[in-house]
Amino acid sequence: MDRYFGTTTRFQHRCYIIWCWFHRIFFGLNDPHDSLPNHNGHLHVGSHCYFSGDVKFIQCNHDPTNPDYHFPYEDIVIGDYCWLGANVAILPGVELGDYTTVAAGAVVTKSFPQGHVILAGVPAKVLRRI
Numbered sequence: 001m002d003r004y005f006g007t008t009t010r011f012q013h014r015c016y017i018i019w020c021w022f023h024r025i026f027f028g029l030n031d032p033h034d035s036l037p038n039h040n041g042h043l044h045v046g047s048h049c050y051f052s053g054d055v056k057f058i059q060c061n062h063d064p065t066n067p068d069y070h071f072p073y074e075d076i077v078i079g080d081y082c083w084l085g086a087n088v089a090i091l092p093g094v095e096l097g098d099y100t101t102v103a104a105g106a107v108v109t110k111s112f113p114q115g116h117v118i119l120a121g122v123p124a125k126v127l128r129r130i
Contacts, residue, residue, distance in 0.1 A: 042076075043059065043075070043076050044075065044076070044077045044078065046079045046081070046082065046098065047080050047081075048080055048081045049078060049080070049083070049084075050082075050083045050084070051083075051084045051088075052084060052085050052087075052088070052104070053086050053087075054086055054088075055084045055086070055088045055089075055090075056088070056089045057090050058091050058092060059073050059074060059075075059076055060073035060074065061091075061092060074092040075093065076090055076093070076094055077095040078096050078100075079095075079097045079098035079099070079100060079115050080098045081099045082096055082100045082102075082115075083100075083101045083102070085101075085103050085105070086104045087104055088102045088104065088105070088106050088107075089108065090102075091109050093111070094108050094109070094111050095111040095112070095113045096112055096113075097112060097115020097116065097117075098115040099115050099116045099130060100112060100115050100116070100118075100119065101119070101130070102124060103118065103120035106121055106122065107121075107124060108124040109123040109124065110123070118130060
């Protein structure tokens, strides 16, 4: 598994990457959409990010009617200068833009590519723009 760590990106204890066959994990890329071949199942993490304990990156799900079948896996993209609080869950296909803060316990089910926001709740919603 390839790993590329962005500058000063930090993971606290017990951060999880829950995968169904991640091909690669990329840390610190400026533009993952243009820099990488189009493969599914990658985790892209920008520079200067901070992840508190028990953060979960969930890149695929199974069919609720057939647990043996997994839906196609999707990329997760985390921009630069993001902060994810304790017990945050990031679901498949989510993209968080630069300067996104996610409050503790939030479940991020959709993308916020514009960034510069504080997210909170289940499912996560914009609490404030920054």
